[in-house]
Amino acid sequence: MLVGWSARIEQGDHVVVRVAEGAHDLAVAVAEQLGERGATIATAYAADEVSRAYLRGHDGDFETPEHELALYEHADAVLSLGGGRNTFATADVDGDTRQASARAVDPVREARLATDWVSTVHPTRSLAQQAGMSYEAYQDFVYDAVLRDWGALAGEMQQLKETLDAGSELRLVTERTDLTMSIEGRTAVNSAASVAYDSHNLPSGEVFTAPYATEGTVHFDVPMTISGSRVRDVILRFEDGRVVDHAADVGEETLTDILDTDEGARRLGELGIGMNRGIDRATDNILFDEKMGDTVHLAVGRAYDACLPEGESGNDSAVHVDLITDVSDDSRLEIDGDVIQRNGRFRWEEGFDADGSA
Amino acid sequence: MLVGWSARIEQGDHVVVRVAEGAHDLAVAVAEQLGERGATIATAYAADEVSRAYLRGHDGDFETPEHELALYEHADAVLSLGGGRNTFATADVDGDTRQASARAVDPVREARLATDWVSTVHPTRSLAQQAGMSYEAYQDFVYDAVLRDWGALAGEMQQLKETLDAGSELRLVTERTDLTMSIEGRTAVNSAASVAYDSHNLPSGEVFTAPYATEGTVHFDVPMTISGSRVRDVILRFEDGRVVDHAADVGEETLTDILDTDEGARRLGELGIGMNRGIDRATDNILFDEKMGDTVHLAVGRAYDACLPEGESGNDSAVHVDLITDVSDDSRLEIDGDVIQRNGRFRWEEGFDADGSA
Structure with a gap:
């Protein structure tokens, strides 16, 4: 799957x-392939x-x-096989050293990103622990997420991409969320886990775009670890595209630090819709969590160029932090007033309930 | 020791x-250093x-x-950290594939050898097993071999190098060995485990040269594994510099195959004198065995350019196979009739017995 x-x-x-x-x-x-x-x-x-x-x-x-x-300058492709033995292995490296090193190796990173690169992970006990799962169950989880019929999923995601590309205003409603944003003039990416789709993660399975002019309140109920800190039940309130209020049941200080990084950190860089139903639970690993079926994620901070009109630069920031909300229940996603997903079912799926009467 | x-x-x-x-x-x-x-x-x-x-x-x-x-073309130094998990990990790769691959990657090998490269090993359970030792004892063995006073040993080895460089005929006598060879015009290498000495192994601790015109019989009593086969108690008889008779108690067929590789495989390419007393036993790993104190090794096949007069090419062969004999007892090494080592003691060491009367 990775090589082919x-x-x-x-x-x-x-x-x-x-190789991690x-x-x-x-x-x-991979070597055999x-x-x-x-x-x-x-x-x-x-x-x-x-x-x-x-x-x-x-x-x-x-x-x-x-x-x-x-x-890397002489490489055509780079396959990054993640999967360490301790997710906190570099926790005691100070931030200044980390940043100074990152600046020096930035040309190497750029050269790597100029290839047909793909990042994936091998299931390890450390990642199982991060996910709160047994090693055996975690292995099943990873292979369920990776071994999809990507061609079929790409076809399905294409429908969502086209709907988003044609739309102007997107509205997300959940039990504690009512948020609107503009997607006019933006291009959604069909992230089908292949360089042929400009998609560089395996697994993938999300459609994402770069919204702006966000208004309203959003609640993120999927817990996660950000910069080594647990964060859960985040609430953000937007006015004129900007976060004007925030709270979190756990990790509010971490959240404040992120939002205070720069002006762009208070604006949305990404709206992504998880489409990978092989990922059936959060495992505190963003590579998987953000692609989870029946979820929507929003990132504060930097936007991806692929979503923007040629030559236009989107929200600029030193950070890009994803936050995730479950939309499997009591939820709907509207584009220009039309419900395109309710309670995790898209309008082209069996069981879709357009008016919420079911 | 490795980095410095x-x-x-x-x-x-x-x-x-x-990294193996x-x-x-x-x-x-190493990364920290x-x-x-x-x-x-x-x-x-x-x-x-x-x-x-x-x-x-x-x-x-x-x-x-x-x-x-x-x-490798952009590298100044290459540190190879050996130490695998199975010394037979590639035993089922066929020889033709191996050779075809080696030809294709030969420019890479050449580029690597053009740097300040050093090969060493980290003690692993697999290498302990190959040595017939417990893991704990093997770790001690490796560190005893590596953590030497290399500066002092280099000084001692320099004496032996100068003696060899000045000599014409070398004679090796053990219980079942009486062998003479010419070393006239050849240059010995003081292999002191540093690129500063043109020495690329850690541990090292040998002085070697490229003999010729070998006559007589030699018995190798240190057992070893060659190309996956056990070989022990090898006897070679030389006439006019060429092996004319051979036998082995174990692995005679392997020995015959080696000697039949090409004409150069029947002539000596190297005489080496082990000077590393931190290596106190054979562990079936040539990186260590050939440097063992109180041993002498001879290699049939290819000679090293460093031992030859500028522009002259020594014994040429596709093979270079080392065989080792213990000289700690009942043995002597003579240069032009002068005993320079008897029963493992060099003439500049305490306990040296020049005339064998002790």
């Missing part, structure tokens, strides 16, 4: 495989504990790793 | 760290199981990985 559907690897492609500490078995499977397709392979060891040791040893005056830059 | 003494890493050096499956902890320690010195770091995952999967998946028509080549 997602990355579209072909004979002669120069592929970098980035716990992703060995997936690296073995790359061999079968006649691609070349170079492997990088992407171990958080190695990064931590390097960063903590360093005085902070970083240089760009020219050799690593050359590797 | 061996590789001489300095501020701004672009370093590739190649079991070498994670060493990679963490690289950070402290202000070097940059790129990590490669050198996992035998990944190589096996790639090679077995491939149809055999390999291309050069241009991206990996670019990585």
Whole structure:
């Protein structure tokens, strides 16, 4: 799925495989597929504990790793196999060091993003723990999320994309949410887990766009960890596209810090609609959570260029923080007054209840 | 020891760290040192199981990985951290595939060897098993071998190098060995585990040269595994520099195959004298065994250029197979008739017995 559907690897492609500490078995499977397709392979060891040791040893005056830059500049595709052994492995690296290093390696990141890159994860005990699940159940969860009929889902998501592209105003209503935003002139992305769709995550399964002129109140009921802090039951109130009030039952301070980062951090950068019904629960991992079927997520901060008119720049910010709300119950999504989803059912699905009378 | 003494890493050096499956902890320690010195770091995952999967998946028509080549061409140093989880991990990859791949990646190998490269191993359970040792005892063994006073040993080895460089004929005598060879015009290498000495292994601790015109019989009593086969108690008889008779108590067929590879495989390419007394036993790993104190090794096959007069090419062969003999007892090494080592003691060491009367 990763090598074929997602990355579209072909004979002669120069592929970098980035292997996290716990992703060995997936690296073995990927290597066999790359061999079968006649691609070349170079492997990088992407171990958080190695990064931590390097960063903590360093005085902070970083240089760009020219050799690593050359590797990615000569690569056609990069497959990042996540899956570490401790989600807090770099928790004691200070922020300044982290940022100084990020600036020095930014050309490497840019070169990587210029390839046909795909990020995925291999199920590890650490990720199972983060999800509050047994290792065995977590493995099933990951494979259910990844092994979809992506072609069929892409077709379904295309309908939603076209509806969003044609629409002007979007309204989201849940038990404690009533929010409107403009999507006029914006282009939705059909994120079907393949570079052929400009989609670079496996799993994926979301349609997202870049809204603006947001008004009203939204409640996010899916709990998550942001920058190492638990956050749950966030409420944001918007006026003129800007967050003017916020609260959270847990992690309100973290939320305040995010919103205070810069002016763009108080405006929406993304509205995404989760379409992957293989993801049936939140696991505190944004790669999965934001694609969960029957959810909608909004991100404060930076918008994606792909959603904007050519040459136009969207909401600008140093952050992009996703927050998620469950729409499986007591909820509806309207575009220009037409209900396109109610209680998690889209209007083209069986069981869709247009007027909420069921 | 690896980053400082061996590789001489300095501020701004672009370093590739190649990490075997079991070498994670060493990679963490090395990364911290690289950070402290202000070097940059790129990590490669050198996992035998990944190589096996790639090679077995491939149809055999390999291309050069241009991206990996670019990585090494832009690197100043390469630290290879060996230590896998199964010394037979690639045993079921066929020889033709292996050779075809080796030809395609040869430019990458050449680029790597053009850097300040150093190979070492991290103690793993797999290597302990190969050595017939407990994991705990094997860890002690590895650190005893590596954590030497290399500066002092380099000084001692320099004496032996100068003696060999000045000599014409070398004679090795043990209980079942009486062998003479010419070393006239050849240059010995003082292999002190540092790129500053043109020495690329950690541990090291040997002085080696390229002999010729070998005559007589030699018995190798240190058992080893060669190409996956156990070999022990090898006897070779030389006439006019060429093996004319051979036998082995175990693995004679393997020995015959090696000697029949090509004409050069019947001539000596190397005589090495083990000087690392931190290595006190054979562990069936040539990186350690050939440097063991109180041993001498001879290799049939290819000679090293560093031992030869500028522009002259030594014994040429597709193979270079080391065989080791214990010289701690009942043994002597003579140069031009002078005993330079008897029963493992060099003539500059306490307890040296020049005339064997002790």
